[in-house]
Amino acid sequence: MAMYRRVLPLFMALLFAQVINAQFSISGTIRDQQAAGPLSGASVRLSSVSNASITRNVLSDSLGRFSFQGLPADSFQVVISFVGFKDVSRGVRVDSTTASLDTTGTGMVTLDVAMVPSASNDLATVVVSTRIAPATQRGDTLQINASQFKVNPDATAEDLARKVPGITIENGQVKAQGENVQKVTIDGRELFGDDATAALRNLPAEIIDKIQIFDRMSDQAQLSGVDDGNTQKGINIVTKADMRNGQFGRITAGYGTDERYLAGGNTTILKDNRRISIVGNFN
Secondary structure (H helix, E strand, C coil): CHHHHHHHHHHHHHHHHHHHCEEEEEEEEEEEEECCCCCCCEEEEEEEECCCEEEEECCCCCCEEEEEEEEEEEEEEEECCCCCCCCCEEEEEEEECCCCCCCCCEEEEEEEEECEEEECCCCCCCCCCCCCCCCEEEEEEEEEEEECCCCCCCCCEEEHHHHCCCCCEECCCCEEEEEEEEEECCEEECCCCCCHHHHHHHCCCHEEEEEEEEEEECCCHHCCCCCCEEEEEEEEEECHHCCEEEEEEEEEEEECCCCEEEEEEEEEEEECEEEEEEHHHEC
């Protein structure tokens, strides 16, 4: 009994420390309330109530699932939207009292979201339209339709990518679904090597048809043809069929005091299977 009294406080202290240091996650499933099926490609936005810098966006997968990992204990607002359905907003509190700990010490909160189709009050007019999903899941590849995201006529691929749920660009680092992206390919071909940000900054958004997010094998595995189990998030940009043979670019210039000036530009050439980009800056 004495041993039990000594061990119990230690066990409780370790358990308390685990709870205090726990990372939290919010996950869930989105479904059509009427059809009772999953909604793939729904946009899910998470924002912290107390910290405006914490915002994340993801798209639901082919089974309607979504997940936000590595969250601190806090109150969050989760907003889910899908074309043709009413938006759903949920307030979620994650801490040691609301989350259940898994074997890794992560506190989990799970949501079940049923979305209701939007109803029109205008019964005199019937409009038949085809809805284009903003994203579709094909195997392990999430394919985003660029036409569903509005950008300025002179926008770059980076401007477009910033609007896509699941892709973030911070301090020059491109991330997809929370993981670092080392390479961005154009129609399956490398253009800027390991500089993912440069690839996005020097490609005009107007030529993009789709953006694909997938798990790519390591360079060594691709060379050897043997899967070593090491994968990285990759982004592939699929260009529009009528723009795969052409030349695109932009020129910038500036003039300041003491006869200082700055000039620069970039040119991207797409020709058959070739992808060439030239970037230059002068001052």
